[in-house]
Amino acid sequence: MSTAQSRAGTLYIVGTGPGDPELMTLKAARVIGSAKVIAYFAKRGRQSHARSIAEAHISFGAEELRLEYPFTTERDVNDENYIVGISEFYAECTARIAARLDAGSDVGLLCEGDPFFYGSSQALLDRLGTAYKTVVIPGVTGMSGCWTCAGMPMAHGDDVLAVLPGTLDEENLVERLVASDAAVIMKVGRNLAKIRTALQRSGRAARAIYVEHGTMTGERVLPFVEFEEMTAPYFAVVLVPGRQRRR
Amino acid sequence: MSTAQSRAGTLYIVGTGPGDPELMTLKAARVIGSAKVIAYFAKRGRQSHARSIAEAHISFGAEELRLEYPFTTERDVNDENYIVGISEFYAECTARIAARLDAGSDVGLLCEGDPFFYGSSQALLDRLGTAYKTVVIPGVTGMSGCWTCAGMPMAHGDDVLAVLPGTLDEENLVERLVASDAAVIMKVGRNLAKIRTALQRSGRAARAIYVEHGTMTGERVLPFVEFEEMTAPYFAVVLVPGRQRRR
Numbered sequence: 001m002s003t004a005q006s007r008a009g010t011l012y013i014v015g016t017g018p019g020d021p022e023l024m025t026l027k028a029a030r031v032i033g034s035a036k037v038i039a040y041f042a043k044r045g046r047q048s049h050a051r052s053i054a055e056a057h058i059s060f061g062a063e064e065l066r067l068e069y070p071f072t073t074e075r076d077v078n079d080e081n082y083i084v085g086i087s088e089f090y091a092e093c094t095a096r097i098a099a100r101l102d103a104g105s106d107v108g109l110l111c112e113g114d115p116f117f118y119g120s121s122q123a124l125l126d127r128l129g130t131a132y133k134t135v136v137i138p139g140v141t142g143m144s145g146c147w148t149c150a151g152m153p154m155a156h157g158d159d160v161l162a163v164l165p166g167t168l169d170e171e172n173l174v175e176r177l178v179a180s181d182a183a184v185i186m187k188v189g190r191n192l193a194k195i196r197t198a199l200q201r202s203g204r205a206a207r208a209i210y211v212e213h214g215t216m217t218g219e220r221v222l223p224f225v226e227f228e229e230m231t232a233p234y235f236a237v238v239l240v241p242g243r244q245r246r247r
Numbered sequence: 248m249s250t251a252q253s254r255a256g257t258l259y260i261v262g263t264g265p266g267d268p269e270l271m272t273l274k275a276a277r278v279i280g281s282a283k284v285i286a287y288f289a290k291r292g293r294q295s296h297a298r299s300i301a302e303a304h305i306s307f308g309a310e311e312l313r314l315e316y317p318f319t320t321e322r323d324v325n326d327e328n329y330i331v332g333i334s335e336f337y338a339e340c341t342a343r344i345a346a347r348l349d350a351g352s353d354v355g356l357l358c359e360g361d362p363f364f365y366g367s368s369q370a371l372l373d374r375l376g377t378a379y380k381t382v383v384i385p386g387v388t389g390m391s392g393c394w395t396c397a398g399m400p401m402a403h404g405d406d407v408l409a410v411l412p413g414t415l416d417e418e419n420l421v422e423r424l425v426a427s428d429a430a431v432i433m434k435v436g437r438n439l440a441k442i443r444t445a446l447q448r449s450g451r452a453a454r455a456i457y458v459e460h461g462t463m464t465g466e467r468v469l470p471f472v473e474f475e476e477m478t479a480p481y482f483a484v485v486l487v488p489g490r491q492r493r494r
Contacts, residue, residue, distance in 0.1 A: 020274070022273045022274040023274055025269065114395075115395075116391070117394075118402050118406070136395050136398070137270075138265070138391040140361070144363070144388065145385055147364075148385040152363065153366070153372065158414050159412070160409065161409070162410075162427075163402065165406070
């Protein structure tokens with residue numbers, strides 16, 4: 001992949017944190033400021049969240065690589081069209097980034113939250129990490145941002161915490177909620193109705209909290225039982241705080 | 248608690264991140280630099296980890312409140328002596344911090360990792376949060392620091408991730424490991440032998456990773472099967488990465 005490995009640039013995969021630009025790490029700010037090339041994922045026709053968070057630190061004159069997803073709606077990860085389309089997309093992203101690294105430029109790939117925690121950059125690390133020097137910078141996760149803006153200590157002492165995608169089937173959600181002291185349900189989006197039923201069946205609805213756009217403009221935090229809408233954004237989360245044994 | 252509420256200082260509970268001082272957030276660095284009083288937990292005869300991480304940002308002339316734990320060894324959370332001793336300790340910490348807040352000083356209480364994720368500061372928030380203005384600053388968790396320094400993407404797509412205290416009994420650990428795609432086992436310490444057996448029984452030993460002092464001096468990362476010692480530090484973690492369905 002690289003014909004000039006020794007002079008190739010370094011790929012920095014930079015966690016930008018949950019949304020508030022001040023919740024980036026000192027290391028992320030430094031690396032973003034010094035990279036000649038800044039890359040980020042974006043949805044068609046939308047601003048890149050990660051870029052918005054990092055914007056103040058991007059150096060004047062840095063080249064920007066906007067990596068635009070080929071899909072505009074949520075897709076099932078087992079859908080064959082999704083699998084083919086996303087593979088082609090990642091191959092194209094890989095080629096664009098590799099060209100800059102080969103030319104000797106450092107590339108900062110921005111990633112919301114923490115890159116190794118449900119991060120979109122993992123597919124590019126799989127494709128670039130063996131051929132190029134790669135440095136990953138962890139970030140504050142979206143869920144940490146959400147429970148902090150909810151003012152809700154989540155887990156303490158011997159609590160078991162489960163991180164559950166809302167895509168799990170209802171039985172599975174109920175079982176895991178019952179078996180855990182604390183839980184974070186992610187990807188609420190079109191799974192809202194099922195999640196609502198699972199929270200009721202597991203006895204967790206009363207202490208659950210709904211958070212939308214945590215630490216960002218448009219932040220909404222409310223007790224889940226007071227959230228009566230029938231739709232929610234993809235990135236909304238439901239928190240079920242632990243600490244039920246505290247004295 | 249406060250007789251001059253309107254002029255009382257603000258309590259900032261500041262997540263300092265996993266250990267590397269550069270993994271503090273910009274907000275944490277700013278708040279630590281401006282607080283007149285900096286408080287932190289410490290073990291008797293030891294440096295405070297949180298203070299070491301934050302040291303470069305503490306302003307010249309800030310008052311420091313060292314909150315020294317009354318116990319020097321790991322205690323069972325159900326031990327009556329522990330319960331009485333720790334309650335007295337928290338009451339004393341509360342009084343010391345409240346006195347500074349009442350005098351109008353802002354207090355920055357340092358907390359390793361993320362305060363609302365197994366943080367030691369939660370007990371003081373319970374005691375001070377209703378009487379004083381409190382701001383919590385989330386941080387990069389210790390587990391994010393560990394999986395980043397292990398170079399190990401942990402969870403992706405529809406993975407279920409379980410955060411498990413090593414204090415769980417063996418059957419419980421085995422069941423939860425089998426039921427999850429990814430897992431983090433914390434508080435390895437004196438639970439090492441049990442954790443080793445649970446990893447073997449659950450079929451997770453081969454992909455598990457042992458991390459000690461992640462992102463700090465003395466960092467050790469190795470495949471769990473190559474870690475043959477019979478003891479481990481309290482704060483060591485075992486990571487079981489997910490992403491087994493990736494293409």
